[in-house]
Amino acid sequence: MRLEKYLVECGVASRRKIKKAILEGRVTLNGNVEYNDGTEVEWGIDSITFDGIIPKRKELKYYILYKVAGYITAMSDEHRKTVVELLPSYVDRSSVFPVGRLDKDTEGLLLFTSDGNLSYTMSHPDKEMEKTYYVELAREISSDNILALESGVILDTGYAALPGKVEYISPKSINLTITEGKYHQVKKMLKAVQNRVTYLKRIQFGNLTLGDMQPGEIREILREDIQI
Ligand code: URA
Numbered sequence: 001m002r003l004e005k006y007l008v009e010c011g012v013a014s015r016r017k018i019k020k021a022i023l024e025g026r027v028t029l030n031g032n033v034e035y036n037d038g039t040e041v042e043w044g045i046d047s048i049t050f051d052g053i054i055p056k057r058k059e060l061k062y063y064i065l066y067k068v069a070g071y072i073t074a075m076s077d078e079h080r081k082t083v084v085e086l087l088p089s090y091v092d093r094s095s096v097f098p099v100g101r102l103d104k105d106t107e108g109l110l111l112f113t114s115d116g117n118l119s120y121t122m123s124h125p126d127k128e129m130e131k132t133y134y135v136e137l138a139r140e141i142s143s144d145n146i147l148a149l150e151s152g153v154i155l156d157t158g159y160a161a162l163p164g165k166v167e168y169i170s171p172k173s174i175n176l177t178i179t180e181g182k183y184h185q186v187k188k189m190l191k192a193v194q195n196r197v198t199y200l201k202r203i204q205f206g207n208l209t210l211g212d213m214q215p216g217e218i219r220e221i222l223r224e225d226i227q228i
Helices: 003-010 015-023 116-123 143-151 185-191
Strands: 027-029 048-050 062-067 097-099 107-113 131-137 165-170 173-178 197-205 218-221
Touching (some): 003 015, 003 027, 003 048, 107 116, 143 165, 185 197
Antiparallel strands (some): 027 048, 062 218
16 A cells, blocks of 8 residues: 555544655655655555654544434534534544434434545445435325335436335335435435425444444444445
């Protein structure tokens, strides 16, 4: 991997500061000052120092948060409460970030990690990661509506949503599984069948589920727990 990426993964500084430090001659590779941030290096083989210190690879972390309503999915915001405020103090807030996004009024499963590669892969549209939402509705859902959602509805943006999977629960509640993550996707899909979401909770993301977690709870999981 590139020297710059190696140092990012060690968490010694931001990418920008690392690039600058390399140019300033503050990084050595196998005993010699290395000025090229793109030089290929390998974990466990190359010996690297940053300001005279051998940095260690930061342990990658994975957490499932049961998000509650009222928090926006962002790392910071001037006025609104963010999901970061739901993280307990033992979580290193400077290294983890949410994978994907839930609306302010949406509850449920939000994955946090410091693993940029995993986040990229899980969020990539080609991966078609399944996300299941428990949806409560303002009006009763008809079998025609279910058929439409399972065939693929046109959103108000003109975008043709991929077919979803519907599990009927009651006249005004369903579980909806989708593989996309467009802005307000579930709300817009239900709007396309002349309905309105009154409550939304993500209960599944890929193979991860909320299980017996309680609102606001956070659980650390392992990389091996996540199938992609
Ligand atoms: N779809 C929505 O409309 N909102 C969410 O928060 C997630 C999916």
